[in-house]
Amino acid sequence: MKKFLIIAAFMGFLLAQTTQMAQARGLFYTNTEYPVSATGVSVKDLKNMKKGESSSLNILGVVEYGDAGIQTAAVSKGIKKIYFVDMHEKAIFIFYRKLTTKVYGE
Amino acid sequence: MVYRVGNMKKLLLLSFICFSLLPLSAYAEGYSPSDTGYIYTNTVIPLATSKENNDVKNTIPVSKKMKSGESKSINVFGLVEWGDASVNKAVANGQLTKISHVDSKIERLFVPMGILPVYFKILRTTVYGE
Numbered sequence: 001m002k003k004f005l006i007i008a009a010f011m012g013f014l015l016a017q018t019t020q021m022a023q024a025r026g027l028f029y030t031n032t033e034y035p036v037s038a039t040g041v042s043v044k045d046l047k048n049m050k051k052g053e054s055s056s057l058n059i060l061g062v063v064e065y066g067d068a069g070i071q072t073a074a075v076s077k078g079i080k081k082i083y084f085v086d087m088h089e090k091a092i093f094i095f096y097r098k099l100t101t102k103v104y105g106e
Numbered sequence: 107m108v109y110r111v112g113n114m115k116k117l118l119l120l121s122f123i124c125f126s127l128l129p130l131s132a133y134a135e136g137y138s139p140s141d142t143g144y145i146y147t148n149t150v151i152p153l154a155t156s157k158e159n160n161d162v163k164n165t166i167p168v169s170k171k172m173k174s175g176e177s178k179s180i181n182v183f184g185l186v187e188w189g190d191a192s193v194n195k196a197v198a199n200g201q202l203t204k205i206s207h208v209d210s211k212i213e214r215l216f217v218p219m220g221i222l223p224v225y226f227k228i229l230r231t232t233v234y235g236e
Contacts, residue, residue, distance in 0.1 A: 026159065069211075074207075
């Protein structure tokens with residue numbers, strides 16, 4: 001029984017480890033935003049940028065679905081020229097994880 | 107005899123655990139860190155944007171109807187993987203001359219059935235451009 005518990009705990013730990021994409025890994029809680037890519041386009045108006053979002057969802061580390069692609073995010077708000085792409089990640093241990101791709105542009 | 111049966115049970119349990127961990131192994135994981143649905147994954151993640159957008163005169167407007175190329179690789183049972191999911195291949199498939207951005211699509215299925223688990227994964231790279 002003791003051995004089994006140890007193995008189960010180890011598996012749970014591995015599962016939790018794989019559920020994070022960011023460089024910053026909170027085992028229990030993650031709420032962070034990090035960069036993915038920047039095009040190098042000169043930003044004309046920083047305050048009036050368009051922001052398109054797309055997201056994918058992971059439940060219990062078992063099922064992951066959704067479209068967090070750049071294309072979906074850009075098309076959703078009609079962005080024609082991309083400035084940069086950020087990723088927002090929110091995760092609660094192994095129960096829930098949401099990846100949101102944010103595309104900024106005009 | 108009883109001892110042997112006990113041994114067999116242990117062996118089965120151990121092999122079950124080993125095969126359950128299969129999709130978590132680095133071999134099956136591939137390069138993508140977002141491939142995390144233990145049993146089912148069907149998701150798209152961003153890979154990169156191109157500087158081609160930078161050129162004011164030759165900007166590629168992002169739209170639903172923009173040209174795209176796709177390439178894929180397939181992994182079976184975490185043991186064999188083949189195919190070419192490179193940007194190079196995707197560009198050739200879509201006959202693109204300029205790249206705007208790149209997305210990566212992952213489809214994966216894993217059914218942990220004892221010592222005979224089903225594992226199947228397709229990785230697609232989609233390049234958008236013109």
